[in-house]
Amino acid sequence: MKIAHNRVSGLFGLSGFILNLRNCCLLLFVPVGGLSGCKLERLNKLKRQERRFTFSSSIPTFILWLIIIISIPFAQELNFTASVDQTTVGLDESFTLNVTVSGENMGSIPQPELPSLPDFNVLGQSQSQSTNISFINGKMTTQNTIDFIYTLAPKKIGKSTIGPCRLKLKDRTHETQSIEIEVVKGSTAGSNSTSGNQGAPPATTGNDIATGDNLFILCSANRKSVYTGEQINVSYEIYTRYPPSEFGNLGIPNFSGFWVEPIFEAKYYDFKTKTYNGINYNAMLIKSAALFPIAAGDLQIGSMALTFSVIQRSRDFFDIFNTTRSVRIESKPISVRVLPLPEPKPPEFTGGVGKFTINATLDRDSSVSSEPITLKVRISGRGNIRLIEKPKTPEISGLRILDPEVKDDIKINGDAIEGFKEFLFPIIPQTDGKYVIPGITLTFFNPQTKTYETILTSELTFTAVKTSSSAQVNDASGLKVLGTDINYIKPDASRLTPQKSDAPWWLLTIYPLSLVLIGYAFFYRSRRERISTDVSFARLARSDRLVKKRLKLAEAQLKKNQHQEFYCSLSQAIIGYAGDIFNLEAQTLTQDQIRNELLKRKVPAGIVDQLIEIINQCDHARFSPALTTFKDPGELLKRTRETLTKL
Amino acid sequence: MIHFLLLNLIFGQTSADLYNLGNKLYAAKDYQNAIASYEQAVNIVPNARIYYNLGNAYFKANKMGMAIICYRRALFLSPRDPDIFFNLKFNRNFRIDKNLTTENLTQDMVGRIFRFFSLPEASFLAAFFFLLSAVLISMFIVYRRRLWLWIFIPGFIVFLFVFISSRSWIAEKNPQHSVITLPEVSARSGPADDYKEILVIHDGTEVRIQSERGEYYLIQLPGGLGGWVRKSEITRVYPVRENHRF
Numbered sequence: 001m002k003i004a005h006n007r008v009s010g011l012f013g014l015s016g017f018i019l020n021l022r023n024c025c026l027l028l029f030v031p032v033g034g035l036s037g038c039k040l041e042r043l044n045k046l047k048r049q050e051r052r053f054t055f056s057s058s059i060p061t062f063i064l065w066l067i068i069i070i071s072i073p074f075a076q077e078l079n080f081t082a083s084v085d086q087t088t089v090g091l092d093e094s095f096t097l098n099v100t101v102s103g104e105n106m107g108s109i110p111q112p113e114l115p116s117l118p119d120f121n122v123l124g125q126s127q128s129q130s131t132n133i134s135f136i137n138g139k140m141t142t143q144n145t146i147d148f149i150y151t152l153a154p155k156k157i158g159k160s161t162i163g164p165c166r167l168k169l170k171d172r173t174h175e176t177q178s179i180e181i182e183v184v185k186g187s188t189a190g191s192n193s194t195s196g197n198q199g200a201p202p203a204t205t206g207n208d209i210a211t212g213d214n215l216f217i218l219c220s221a222n223r224k225s226v227y228t229g230e231q232i233n234v235s236y237e238i239y240t241r242y243p244p245s246e247f248g249n250l251g252i253p254n255f256s257g258f259w260v261e262p263i264f265e266a267k268y269y270d271f272k273t274k275t276y277n278g279i280n281y282n283a284m285l286i287k288s289a290a291l292f293p294i295a296a297g298d299l300q301i302g303s304m305a306l307t308f309s310v311i312q313r314s315r316d317f318f319d320i321f322n323t324t325r326s327v328r329i330e331s332k333p334i335s336v337r338v339l340p341l342p343e344p345k346p347p348e349f350t351g352g353v354g355k356f357t358i359n360a361t362l363d364r365d366s367s368v369s370s371e372p373i374t375l376k377v378r379i380s381g382r383g384n385i386r387l388i389e390k391p392k393t394p395e396i397s398g399l400r401i402l403d404p405e406v407k408d409d410i411k412i413n414g415d416a417i418e419g420f421k422e423f424l425f426p427i428i429p430q431t432d433g434k435y436v437i438p439g440i441t442l443t444f445f446n447p448q449t450k451t452y453e454t455i456l457t458s459e460l461t462f463t464a465v466k467t468s469s470s471a472q473v474n475d476a477s478g479l480k481v482l483g484t485d486i487n488y489i490k491p492d493a494s495r496l497t498p499q500k501s502d503a504p505w506w507l508l509t510i511y512p513l514s515l516v517l518i519g520y521a522f523f524y525r526s527r528r529e530r531i532s533t534d535v536s537f538a539r540l541a542r543s544d545r546l547v548k549k550r551l552k553l554a555e556a557q558l559k560k561n562q563h564q565e566f567y568c569s570l571s572q573a574i575i576g577y578a579g580d581i582f583n584l585e586a587q588t589l590t591q592d593q594i595r596n597e598l599l600k601r602k603v604p605a606g607i608v609d610q611l612i613e614i615i616n617q618c619d620h621a622r623f624s625p626a627l628t629t630f631k632d633p634g635e636l637l638k639r640t641r642e643t644l645t646k647l
Numbered sequence: 648m649i650h651f652l653l654l655n656l657i658f659g660q661t662s663a664d665l666y667n668l669g670n671k672l673y674a675a676k677d678y679q680n681a682i683a684s685y686e687q688a689v690n691i692v693p694n695a696r697i698y699y700n701l702g703n704a705y706f707k708a709n710k711m712g713m714a715i716i717c718y719r720r721a722l723f724l725s726p727r728d729p730d731i732f733f734n735l736k737f738n739r740n741f742r743i744d745k746n747l748t749t750e751n752l753t754q755d756m757v758g759r760i761f762r763f764f765s766l767p768e769a770s771f772l773a774a775f776f777f778l779l780s781a782v783l784i785s786m787f788i789v790y791r792r793r794l795w796l797w798i799f800i801p802g803f804i805v806f807l808f809v810f811i812s813s814r815s816w817i818a819e820k821n822p823q824h825s826v827i828t829l830p831e832v833s834a835r836s837g838p839a840d841d842y843k844e845i846l847v848i849h850d851g852t853e854v855r856i857q858s859e860r861g862e863y864y865l866i867q868l869p870g871g872l873g874g875w876v877r878k879s880e881i882t883r884v885y886p887v888r889e890n891h892r893f
Contacts, residue, residue, distance in 0.1 A: 372743055402743070403709055403830040403850075426743055486734045489700040492667040498692045499724040501820075503770030503813075510774040514781030521785035528789075 078103040080112075082165050082176035089183050094123055094153045099165050099176065102145040109146050115163030117152065119183075124151040154183040213279070214241045217286070217304055217331035219253075222415070225337040228296050229353030229384045230447045232336060233263065233415050235288035236304045238329075239281040244271035245324065247308040249286075254302030258291040259387055261410060261417050290417045292353075292384040296340035305330040341445050346452050350391060352444030354383010358391075360440050360457035367464045372426040375401070377440055377457070380420035385410060390423050391440050398431040398464075429464030430484060436461050536583035543580030547573050547644060551637070558633055564622060566633055570640055571618035574611055577644055591615060610643050662692035669700060678708040695725035699734070706738055711851035712828035714738050716884050723819065723885075726762045743849035761808075766816035769809045776806035824884040825866070827852045832881075834874025838863035846874045854881065 078101065085096045101109050114122075125148070132143040154160065159182050164175040215238075222233040238247065246269065266286045274283035286304070293299055307326040341353070356379050363374040379388055386408055393401045402425065410419035429435065439456040446453050531538040550573035557566040578594065579585065582601050591612055598608045617636065665688035672681035685701035688694075702717030718735035725731060764772060783799035786792075827848050834846035838860040846868075848854075854866040857873065864881060867873040 400741070405831050428741065428743075484737065486703055486706055486737050487730045489670060489673055489703050490696045490730070492670055493663050493696065496661075496663045496666060496688070496692045496694045496696065499694050500767045501693065501723055503767045503774075507770055507774045510778050514778050517781045517785050518788070521788040525788050 078169065078174060080165075080167050080174040080176055082162070082179060084162070084179055084181065087179070087181060089154055089181060091154055091157055091183055091185055094151050095181075097150040097152055097162060097179075099148040099150070100145060101148075101167060102143065104141060104143060110168065112148060112165045112167040114150065114165055115178075117162065119155050119160035120152040120162070121155060122150055123153050125149065154181065157183050157185055159183075215239070215308060215310070215327065215329055217306065217329055218276070219301065219303060219331040219334055221301060221334055221336060223336070225339060226293060227339050227353060227445065227447050228293055228341050229351065229387060229445070230292070231354070231383065231417060232291050232293070233288060234291055234301050234334075235264075236286045236331060237283055238286055238306070238308070239274070239276055239283045240271075240308065241279070241281055242308075242310050244269065244282045244284075245309045245311055247306050248326075249304075249306050253287075253304045254300075255289070255291060256302075257295060257297075257299045258293055258301075259384065261290040261292070261386075261412070262287070263290055263412050263415070264288040290412075290415070292387060293336070293338040294387075296338045298335050299338050300333050300335050303331045303333040342450065342452075346443045346454070348392060348441055348454070349443045349445070349452060350389040352379070352383060352385075352388040352442065353447060354381055354385070354444065355446055355448070356381030356383060356385075356388075356442060356444050356455070358440065358442040358455050358457055360437075360460060362437075362460050362462055365462045367429050367462065369466045370428055370430070370464075372402075372428050373462055375425040375427055375437065375460070377404075377423045377425070378420055379422075379442060380418075382413075382416050382418050383444070385417070385419050385421050388421055388442075388444075391442055393425060393440065394438050396435060396437065398429065398433060399435055400428045400430060402426045402428065432465050434461065434463045539580040539583055543577055546580060547577040550576060551641065554637060558637065563633060567618040567621045570637065571615045571622075574615055574640060574644065578611070607643060607646050610639075614640055614643065662688045662694070662697070665691070666694075666697050666700070669697075669704070673700065673704055673707075676707075678704045682708060693724065695721040695723075695728060695731065698724065699728070699731050702731075702734060702738075706734070706741075710828065711738055711742055712826040712882065715826050715851055715853065716828075716882060719819075719824075719884050722762075723816070724765065726765050732759075738851070742851035744852045761812050761815045762819075764809060764812050766813055766820070769813035769816060772809040773806060773813050776802055776809060780806050820885045822883055822885055823855045823857070825854055825856050825864075825881045826884060827854065827876075827880060828882045829880050832876050834866065834876050835863075836874065838865070838875045842875065846872060848876075853884075856881075856883070 080099075080101050082097065082099045084098070089095045099112050099114075101112070128147045128149065130145045130147075132145070134141055134143075152162075159180060162179045162181060164178050167174040218237045218239055220235055220237070226232045236253070264285060264287065266284065269284065271282040271284045274281050276283070286306075291301070305328060307328050309324040309326050311324050358377065358379050360375060360377045363376065367373050375393075377391055379385065379391075390404055390406070404423040404425045406421065406423055408419060408421040410417055412418070427437075437460040439459055441454055441456050443452055443454045445451075527541075531541055550569055554566050554569035554573060557563075557569060575594065578598060582597065584594075584597055594615075595608055595612055598611075599605065614636065621633075665684050669681045669684035669688060672678075672684055681704040682701065685697055685704060689697040689701060698717045698721035702714045702721060705711075705714035705717060715735065715738055718731055718738060721728070721731045722735060780799055780803045783795050783802055787795035787799060827850055830850050832848050833844040834848060835842040836845050837843075848868070852868065854868055854873075857865040857867050859865075859878075860875070862878055863875045864878055865873060865875050866881065
């Protein structure tokens with residue numbers, strides 16, 4: 001809820017008050033002042049700064065005010081400042097010099113003395129007074145603020161100085177700082193403006209919105225120095241003097257180096273009035289978290305950034321709609337010193353920092369046929385529970401304790417992190433018997449006492465029957481088998497050879513080759529069968545071999561100069577080959593019969609003629625060597641080969 | 648002593664040196680470093696002995712899933728080693744989810760018989776006996792003598808046996824085979840974190856990868872149950888990588 005602050009009026013009796021019910025504190029507010037010679041423009045501007053929720057005063061309020069003012073003792077502390085609404089002004093523009101006198105329990109204030117202003121024209125003057133009375137814890141404080149507002153117009157371009165204003169009060173002279181004004185040509189709408197007037201809300205009509213004291217995120221940590229693993233709480237709050245409005249988060253702060261447990265996360269807008277450095281703000285807690293530093297050193301807690309929507313009032317008097325502008329604000333990062341845990345750490349320390357208790361339970365007290373039993377070790381308390389590592393389990397002969405299943409649950413109790421962490425160890429009995437699990441210890445660091453503490457669980461017992469090795473416990477030989485284990489490792493080796501896990505690829509070629517072999521066997525078998533049953537096929541099958549043999553014989557005879565035999569072999573080779581191919585009894589045929597048979601079997605006439613001619617020549621050479629005209633038997637052999645190939 | 652040995656690890660060493668170093672570390676009960684040493688040795692030279700000792704080291708370090716993987720790889724290379732067989736069986740009985748593997752005795756025996764020869768041995772024998780059978784049947788075809796047929800039949804039976812052996816090893820080498828290698832894993836009904844948990848399985852459970860989706864595998868247990876688990880939670884027994892010994 002926003003409180004109305006400022007009200008300027010030409011009439012004396014305008015006032016307003018607000019009851020802030022939520023904070024149970026009464027704030028009364030009456031502006032008293034006069035207006036003289038102010039431009040209408042100025043009046044409108046100031047009127048626009050009125051806030052909602054102001055009530056027009058009534059006579060009883062006014063009377064109450066009079067009583068209060070009379071009862072105020074005289075002031076001791078006085079705040080006297082001067083400010084301008086813009087430091088760069090156009091020559092055609094006017095600007096405001098605001099001289100503010102504020103203090104607690106002030107009496108009447110005389111008009112401050114303005115310095116001589118040779119470079120400026122004083123266009124108008126107005127006054128506004130506000131009194132802020134608050135009852136906090138039954139104590140009343142009064143804060144008076146009187147603003148003397150002067151409207152000035154520059155006379156020339158260049159830098160000018162407004163000298164210090166003076167205020168004489170009870171034999172003391174108060175002085176403000178001098179202000180430099182830069183006067184430029186034309187207008188400077190949109191230039192920087194200094195936000196004056198500490199007591200008044202910041203102007204929201206300018207293009208720039210001053211953040212700084214008016215809007216910021218406060219990041220605070222409850223401790224500046226902690227041990228590694230000790231809890232530190234950090235919170236982010238937004239403080240604004242603008243009307244509460246919505247804002248958008250720009251990501252999560254960087255908490256690197258910490259284990260984070262969120263405590264609070266704002267889900268809806270919940271602004272409350274809060275005083276910070278003596279100024280009232282609309283404040284809201286955005287986020288708070290418990291951090292557990294992981295390592296020692298100076299660690300930074302990251303800043304939070306968000307965009308805040310500032311509601312801006314329209315310049316137009318008749319425009320009732322507001323516009324909003326979003327402003328990015330970011331908190332300052334803070335650093336914390338993280339101290340290392342004191343040395344020497346006990347060897348059984350498992351990382352717990354805080355205050356814990358431990359207890360251990362078994363889910364059953366007997367195990368049948370090596371059924372796993374669960375040993376539950378529960379660590380509960382306050383501190384960095386999630387960071388505690390599993391406690392050491394004892395080595396017990398005949399039992400096998402496996403890696404645990406881990407569960408944890410964390411609650412937030414006020415600001416502290418509380419909860420438990422459970423380690424569920426499956427235990428597999430390997431031999432029968434009664435087993436005792438000795439106490440399990442937990443050693444943690446207590447930051448309160450700054451010492452390591454060790455706590456212990458009570459002993460647990462259970463029995464195991466019918467384990468997998470139970471049959472061997474009392475062997476027929478009388479040996480007692482205590483337990484089983486895996487076989488021991490293989491001995492050292494001087495050389496290790498790589499073992500192949502794959503067969504070579506070429507092994508696969510054996511399969512098609514074998515099939516080809518079987519296929520050939522079939523082919524060979526059927527051919528042989530045909531040769532033995534089919535005469536013409538058998539003759540055809542052996543014709544090639546036979547003719548080659550005869551021709552070779554002829555060649556050999558030629559080399560030995562046995563011409564008679566040569567011609568005989570040659571003619572027999574031709575006749576025999578033709579006979580084999582066409583299954584003819586050629587040896588008994590005459591030349592004409594051979595010719596007819598070959599022509600019948602569609603052998604080209606040219607080839608037939610050539611063959612007959614060769615046979616004729618052979619016969620001539622054999623039977624009438626003197627008459628023969630053919631002198632070159634080698635040439636004849638060659639011609640025979642060529643002709644037979646064509647056949 | 649051990650530190651000195653570890654320093655040596657950095658320099659190039661033969662597989663046998665690393666293996667012997669691993670044995671020393673194992674004897675000193677420093678199982679983590681023994682695992683590292685054996686892993687390096689087995690990367691240089693794939694050998695059943697190293698895989699066997701590595702499996703032992705994993706078992707002692709309470710990593711049953713990895714131990715099962717190592718024993719299975721060792722058995723692949725040396726299927727007739729009784730130590731490997733015993734430890735694999737011991738390890739399987741040791742798991743939390745042991746009731747899932749319901750191997751009966753006959754299945755066990757059949758498995759042992761058909762895995763008497765390793766994959767390369769069975770492949771060679773299969774090729775040899777196939778060729779022999781082909782020669783014998785060819786002789787029979789050509790000469791039609793019954794004798795050849797009588798010799799062919801046992802040869803072909805031996806071929807069938809070694810052929811089934813080799814197929815069985817190839818089936819074993821299927822990259823679908825994988826093992827849970829985390830203490831406890833929840834299988835979900837879909838391939839993302841927000842699906843319902845439908846099954847809790849423990850270290851050492853042997854599963855089959857049915858399909859792959861993003862960061863998840865759909866696995867099936869021997870009983871037929873299944874679910875989606877993260878890829879990091881299971882390890883393949885025989886990786887799919889090429890040019891790898893396994």
